Amino acid sequence: MRQKSLRNIILFLILSVAAGVPQASAHAIIVQSVPARDAVVAGPVIEVSLSYNVRIDATRSRLSLSDPTGAESRIAIATDSAPEKLTATLTDLAAGSYILHWQVLASDGHITRGDIPFTVAP
Numbered sequence: 001m002r003q004k005s006l007r008n009i010i011l012f013l014i015l016s017v018a019a020g021v022p023q024a025s026a027h028a029i030i031v032q033s034v035p036a037r038d039a040v041v042a043g044p045v046i047e048v049s050l051s052y053n054v055r056i057d058a059t060r061s062r063l064s065l066s067d068p069t070g071a072e073s074r075i076a077i078a079t080d081s082a083p084e085k086l087t088a089t090l091t092d093l094a095a096g097s098y099i100l101h102w103q104v105l106a107s108d109g110h111i112t113r114g115d116i117p118f119t120v121a122p
């Protein structure tokens, strides 16, 4: 009797862990970006939209931009971004080469990051 309930508890734990596996591996992978990687876009205002495969925590994610001189500055993430998106507006961009850096926190607690180089056309 006692052994049977112990077996049920163990079975429950095994099933719980198994059910948690897909969630545990669901860190954020970027699936689409605007601007696209290596895109040439018109300035001086650029709407940024990064889409991920899972929900992300926008408040604990960050965006920054390296300008043509190499200087990097933090970019404010829009607070009304969809759960699996980061959006922002870049203003006053002169012609030249830029790199958008992103770092996101997914619901599984894992941080992923990447760079998106793009060019603002003269």
Ligand SMILES: [Cu+2]
Pocket (backbone or CB within 6 Å): 024, 025, 026, 027, 028, 106, 108, 110
């Ligand atoms: Cu993960």
